[in-house]
Amino acid sequence: MALIVKQGEVPRTPHTEFYGQDGSLALEEIHGSKGFSGAFSRKMHLRRYPTVQSRPPKLLKWSLAPRPALRLPLQPFHLRTGALPYRGDYPRSRRVLLHGRTTAISVAKFDRSSPAREFFRNGEAHELLFVQEGRGVLETEYGELPFEPRLYLVVPKGTTLRLKLETPRAFFLVIESSYPIEFPPHYFNPDGQATLMSPVVETEIGLPKLQRPQDVRGDYAVLVKHGGGRLTQITLGHHPFDLVGWEGALYPFSFECSRHHSIAREIHTAPPARQTFQSGSAPHNGFSICTFRGQIEGWHPEDVPAPYAHFNADSDEMMFFSDTSYGARQGVIEPGSITFHPGALPHSPHGDAARRSFAQRGKLSHYLAVMLDTFFEPLEITREGWACAQKDYPLSWAKAEGASGAVLSA
Numbered sequence: 103m104a105l106i107v108k109q110g111e112v113p114r115t116p117h118t119e120f121y122g123q124d125g126s127l128a129l130e131e132i133h134g135s136k137g138f139s140g141a142f143s144r145k146m147h148l149r150r151y152p153t154v155q156s157r158p159p160k161l162l163k164w165s166l167a168p169r170p171a172l173r174l175p176l177q178p179f180h181l182r183t184g185a186l187p188y189r190g191d192y193p194r195s196r197r198v199l200l201h202g203r204t205t206a207i208s209v210a211k212f213d214r215s216s217p218a219r220e221f222f223r224n225g226e227a228h229e230l231l232f233v234q235e236g237r238g239v240l241e242t243e244y245g246e247l248p249f250e251p252r253l254y255l256v257v258p259k260g261t262t263l264r265l266k267l268e269t270p271r272a273f274f275l276v277i278e279s280s281y282p283i284e285f286p287p288h289y290f291n292p293d294g295q296a297t298l299m300s301p302v303v304e305t306e307i308g309l310p311k312l313q314r315p316q317d318v319r320g321d322y323a324v325l326v327k328h329g330g331g332r333l334t335q336i337t338l339g340h341h342p343f344d345l346v347g348w349e350g351a352l353y354p355f356s357f358e359c360s361r362h363h364s365i366a367r368e369i370h371t372a373p374p375a376r377q378t379f380q381s382g383s384a385p386h387n388g389f390s391i392c393t394f395r396g397q398i399e400g401w402h403p404e405d406v407p408a409p410y411a412h413f414n415a416d417s418d419e420m421m422f423f424s425d426t427s428y429g430a431r432q433g434v435i436e437p438g439s440i441t442f443h444p445g446a447l448p449h450s451p452h453g454d455a456a457r458r459s460f461a462q463r464g465k466l467s468h469y470l471a472v473m474l475d476t477f478f479e480p481l482e483i484t485r486e487g488w489a490c491a492q493k494d495y496p497l498s499w500a501k502a503e504g505a506s507g508a509v510l511s512a
């Protein structure tokens with residue numbers, strides 16, 4: 103992200119003497135991506151380094167490691183996550199449904215705020231959270247970020263966080279990547295500014311608001327995810343939100359779905375125009391995230407607004423349906439449904455979606471779905487994913503065709 107932000111107090115010249123409010127020497131930490139070569143932020147701790155542990159590290163008995171499903175035949179999947187129960191706080195509620203070499207997709211349905219002295223930190227993946235339900239505050243060392251439905255939260259690897267609920271419960275789609283998750287670089291000009299044709303504008307992000315540094319001693323637990331989903335509890339002897347200031351280009355931010363300014367054209371608009379984020383060096387590795395929100399459908403007199411069948415053999419595709427208005431899957435999906443279409447098979451709209459879509463020509467459509475396409479990275483379904491799968495989904499196209507009598511003729 104090219105937008106460099108400064109909050110609170112930092113030295114004017116990097117890595118020079120700097121004193122906090124009470125005259126104590128503030129201690130500098132660089133939070134970096136891609137080693138010392140990617141986006142980073144400079145964090146100024148009030149008086150203690152973030153390395154001062156008051157108790158020995160403890161490997162927790164529970165983990166967020168994906169449990170691969172039993173050997174299943176190749177097939178498309180429909181995961182009914184809307185029906186899953188809410189349980190506990192944010193990290194404990196996470197269920198990994200799909201995972202690959204660098205990517206993991208989970209849902210978190212939680213009904214408790216984080217405990218007062220406990221924090222979560224993903225030490226092995228950058229995260230993109232999509233808020234399906236619930237309001238509250240994402241609290242991090244960078245400051246507080248409010249969240250509400252239809253919002254993305256981008257959380258860099260290594261951020262220390264807790265979640266405060268303001269509603270009885272919340273439901274997040276959680277996307278993890280080993281690589282940084284960012285706006286697509288091709289939306290930016292060589293000067294680092296989103297171009298005038300870009301569907302996203304970097305200045306429309308929501309920034310965390312730094313709070314007063316917590317100058318408190320005591321035991322504070324940080325649950326760090328590492329090593330493929332294991333969790334180690336680190337205990338700091340001081341509150342981790344102790345920054346007098348920070349500056350840089352690596353920080354958590356929010357982005358409302360409605361800020362993805364859709365691009366329409368006379369005939370069907372292909373998904374890359376709906377791309378909001380990416381990870382890695384898409385389309386060579388990592389993934390692309392598209393926001394399918396309402397837009398003017400193609401206005402050509404013979405346009406087919408429904409998508410085509412597609413067989414993107416280098417991509418596994420996950421689609422999360424925030425609502426059920428997506429015409430191509432009408433009658434199949436529920437709010438919170440996830441479809442997973444492995445790249446080894448083509449997939450298509452259901453039933454007579456193509457013919458029904460003629461009525462949408464040139465009209466504003468209304469739907470909301472989030473799509474993830476991996477590049478050269480197959481995903482696997484986990485036991486938790488398979489447990490909530492509609493088992494006869496592979497036959498749903500035949501069923502939809504039978505229901506609509508959709509043998510298309512001119």
Ligand SMILES: [Fe+2]
Binds near residue numbers: 412443
């Ligand atoms: Fe697709």
